[in-house]
Every structure is written in C-alpha cells, then in structure tokens.
Amino acid sequence: MTGVSAALIHAIDRTRCVIIAGVKSAKLKGPRWQVFPLAAMLLAAMILIRFAVEDPDEPVFLLGILPIALVALEWGRWFGIAAAAAVSIVITIWLRETQMDLSTFGIAIRYATFFIVGGGLGHYATKLRRQNELLADITDSSPDVIFVKDSNGRYKFMNESGVKALGRESEREILGKRDPDLLPPKLAKSIVAIEDEARSSARPIIRELRSDSVEGEERVFMATIGMLIEQSGSLFVIARDVTERRRAEIEMRRAAQHFELAGDMMCTLSFDGWFLDLNDRWREVLGWSRDEMMRMSVSDLLHPDDRDSMSERWEELSSERMEQYQSRFRGRSGDYRWLSWTSSADPKSGVIYAVVRDITDYKNAEQLKDEFFALVSHELRTPLTSIIGYLELAEESELDEETEEFLKVIKRNTKRLARLVGDLLYVARLESGKEMIVDHREMDLAKTVRLSADAALPVANSNGVSLETTIEVDPAEINGDKERIGQAIDNLISNALKFTPKGGSVRVDLRDLGDEWGVSVTDTGPGISEADQRHLFERFYRTDSVIRAGIPGVGLGLPIVRAIISQHDGRVEVRSEPGAGAAFSLIIPKEMSDNDQ
C-alpha cells in the first residue's frame, strides 16, 4: 500500500503540473476557460470508474479517484470534499442503476472514503500550490532578478524581472536552458566563475556583475548567490540592477570633488541654521575648523545687525529660485567677514544649498571709495565756493573792460569745473547704490525749460546755431526737483549745441502727452549710429566720431540725464538716424506714484 500511495502522490504531483499549466494558461485567457480542464478531469474520472466497476481492482480504483482528487485540489478544501462526496453519491446511484453486484451502501462507503482521502490529499496539494504561487507572486513582483539553477547549471526558475532582463517573453523560454544559450559569452563565463565560488562557500556571496542589456547599454548588477540546501547542487541568485545607483554615486563623488575644489565656500544647511556639510574654504576664511562649524548654527556666527535680513531671505528661499544676499560672519579671531551668499533650498528635504564668497576686501574698498569721494568733494568744493564767491564780489567792483572780460572767462570755467565735480559726485553716489534724496516740490516745467533754453542762447548765438523753443502748455506743473530736471534739460541742450554745425538748428519743445509731459531736444547734427545708441547712457562712453571731432566732454551727461529722469519715474527716448540729426525726449509722468512722494 505504501508503494501505491507513493506512486499516487507522484502521479498527483505530475498531473498537478499539467493541470496548473492548463489552469495558468486558462487564467491568462479569462475565467471562462477555467471550466474546461476541470470538466475534462471529471469526464476522465467517470470513464476510469466505469472500467474499475467492471474489474474492481484496488489500484485502478485509486486511479479513478485521482482525477477527482485533482478537481478537489483545484477548487479548494471544503468545496473539493463536498464536490467529491456529491460525485460519489451520483456514481453510486449510477452503479446501482447498472445493477452492480454490490450492496449500494457498501459501494457508497468505499467511494466516500476514497473521496475523503482524495479531498485531504487535494487540500495538502492546494496548500503546496498556494505556497508556490505566493513565492512566485513575491518573486515576480520584485524588481530584482531572481533565479534558481540546478547542479548542471540549467535554469529551474526565473522571475519576471529576470525574464525581462534577458529580453525574453516568458519563463518557459528560459527553463532548462543554460547560461551560454541565453547570455553573451563573457557574462556567461563570469557568472559560471562566481557560481563556482558560491558552491565552495558556506554562506551566500555578494558579487558585482556587469552585463550588456538588450539595448546595448552596460548595466551593473549586485548579485547574491547561495546554495539551496534542500536541493543539492542547486543555487539561487538574487541580482539587483544598481546601474542608476552607481551612476548617482559617481555623480555624488564628482559633486564632492567639486565641493572641495571650489574656490568659494560651499555648504548645506538645515532651515534652522545648522551646518550639515561644508568645505574647507570656510576654515580658510573664518578660521573655524570643520568640527567647530558643525557644532554652531548660523545665528552663532551672524552679525547681530544682519540677523533680521538673513532670516527674511531664508523665508523666501525655494528650489525654483536662487537668492543672493550679503551678511557678516564672525571669524575665529573675532573679526567679522563680509560674505556674499548665493543659495537655493529644497523645502521638502529641508536643506539649504549655498555658495558663499568672501567679499570683505571688496566691501572695504567700497567704503574707502565712499570716504575718498566724500573727502574729495569737500576739498574740491570748498575752494570752488571761495573762487566763485570772490569772483562775483570782484565783478561788482569798478573794473576796466579787459579785466571784466578776463573775470568772465575765469568765472565760466570755474562754473564748468564746479559742474564737473558735481556730476562726478552725483555719478559716484548713483553707483554706490545709496538712496538719493530727491527734493520733490511743486514746480513749473515750462519755466524750467525756458530758463535752460535762455541760458543756452549765448552759446547758440556764438556757434551760429538757431535755438527755438516751443512751449505747448504754460504752466506745466509737476512734483519734482527743479534743479535736477533743469540740469537734465541743460545737458541735452548743451549736447545738441555741441553737435550741430554752424547754420543748423536746435529745437526745444514741451508737449502735453496726456498723462505725461514730453520735453524733447532736436538737433540737425550728424545723428547717432544704432550701435552708438545702445551705449549712449553708459558712463564715460564717448562715440568714436565725438573723440575724433575733438568735442569736449567726459561722457557723464546722458547717464546723469537718465538717472535724474528715472528718479522722477520718467524715461528718456532717443530717435536718430546717421546724417539726419538726433532727438532726445524726456517723458515725465504728471503724477508720480505715491510711494515716491
């Protein structure tokens, strides 16, 4: 009986594989198809039992049970047993109908017993099958390549990731094959070598494998290879594709290299101001060691006056935008260094990335420049005040005609010098980026235009240039600094007169443009090329033709015009064509926006 049961179990196991394969393929095709293998099994059972009744020999009976047990196996424990019992009753009645020489009850008991045994076996086999399926589900859902090979190196199992990695459609194409049939020779050879190593090792080993994937791109796998103790000679491999991770590691190493190589200070910070990482440049600039820095937060080092502005900046940090700001940090010696920060942040991971430059020297130079300008301005303007003042006093005395003429020349040049000093200081102040105080008061633009035009009349006359003024609206009131606006108009008229040849004309117009006033100065000079127009408002820019023609000037007039007009929320427009004169227009809004008042 033992031999019979072993044969039975063996037969069940074999047949099960066929059924599972059938069911599996039926499952793939849809639930409706599952009925067919089961129906086929039932039919086979009926036929076998029919033969068995004619020659009631035990093993044949057992064979008759087998398919039914398999049906039970496929349908599960309770349902299988119930189904088997139901079938046994039907068969018993059928046997009775065919007038078998057995008591109905005896046959029923016998069959029921076999079916219960079959159901039990079915239950056991189901459990086994479910375990196998669970294992298959788990391995198939793993992104790792998992496979099992027997002692001859033939594949016994491979999960879906593995099938995909080999560029195959299904496991069936792989099972029973060996590496040389599936893999490029080099990879196959290296795998064999590693497998041999694993076979001689008591524990699973971990090795790196490189493979050419189907797309021809090199891929790197981290493989765990070990022996399966239950199945002698078989080994399992779990291989993880680490190509991307490898790439990321190389990228990280490169970033780390740059981190240390950079001439600027670099760091990552948490949002509450702790240093997460920093390069060696910090030590060179501030003097703190890396460990000391890592134990301090930004607020320990930040100048008290810079705390508010820095935290304000940090609140605005985001990954989309880079922020730039400056702050003072305390060095180990107690001195503060000016640092210029460029940073962005990743709010998700809570990390701030920063590249920081030491700009202390630059800041000192800036300050020196400011002090220098303040000094120069004072030292130049004080004597100029005396010169002009005494000249005016002298003019009021009784003088001969020639001396009076000489004094006029001295005074004209002194005023030019005074204006140049003023312009230089104005530009220096503009550059320092400090807020300029603009003396905005109610003023009449028409009067300012007329004053500037009248003042330029003597020069126009002596140059032989006609100077016409058209004032469309009188008065034209705005809020502004009449000294500055006057200076802007003076500069434009003086430029126009410089460039207009004898016999030409300069026109000064004041127009009402609706919400704005337009003051334009138009000349009949040589005009300005498009290339030069782009640079006109740069400090100290002088066109080649101006330099060649020896026209005096330093190239500050137009930058100052633009600065003044933009302080009044206005703009400067240029229209010119070479050979056809030039027109400069100051467009000033009648009402300035409130925050400028």
Next chain:
Amino acid sequence: MINRGEIVIADDDLDILRLLSLRLKREGWIISEHSNGRDALARAAAAPPALMLLDVMMPQMTGFEVLEAIRSHPDPLVAKTPLILLTASVQEESEIRAMELGADLYLRKPFDPRELISAVNSLAR
C-alpha cells in the same frame, strides 16, 4: 545803509568766512566772525543774534553740535535762533540729520550767493 541785527558766522575756512561776512555786511548786517563752533556758540549764547550761519565741519565743535546746543539752550531766545548750516559734504544723511536737529536751512557749497542772501534776509529775526 540801514543797520540790521547781528549775524554770527562760523567757518574754519577763513576765505569763505570773509566772503560770507563781506556779502552780508553789504546787506547791512552786523557780522560776528568765528573760526570754530565753540566761539560761535559762546557769542550766540551771550547775545542772541538775528541769525547763525554755521559750517558743518569745524574744529572743536561741529555745526551739528552747535545746532544741538542752541536748540536745547534754556534761554528760549537763544534756543529759537534762526540757523543755517553750510556744507561741502555730499552725504545725503547729513541733510536729514540737520533737519531733524532743527536747522532752518541746509545749504551745499558751492552755493549761489544770491540764494544765501535771500535766505538770510527771510529767516533772520
């Protein structure tokens, strides 16, 4: 020429001091000239003038310091002295400071003498 009140002028640049003095004398003012802030303050406290004209950058006491001392003087006649500050500085901040301290006018060098004279004439008491 009519005799008007006294104007206290202080400037460490003697040329400018004399220039201012000459200009204002021609307008009929009596001038008290000082080359530093402390002397000017002493004079103004002793005999409250019609107006004070002070340079900002001066030895011993700057124009700002004199201005502060005048405005906080216990004698209301002294404290209310009309006061003009003169400077060659371009620092915008100093103008703000002058106004905060109570200067009546803040003039930058080089200034137009006519502007100065009309300012003095209208501010002096």
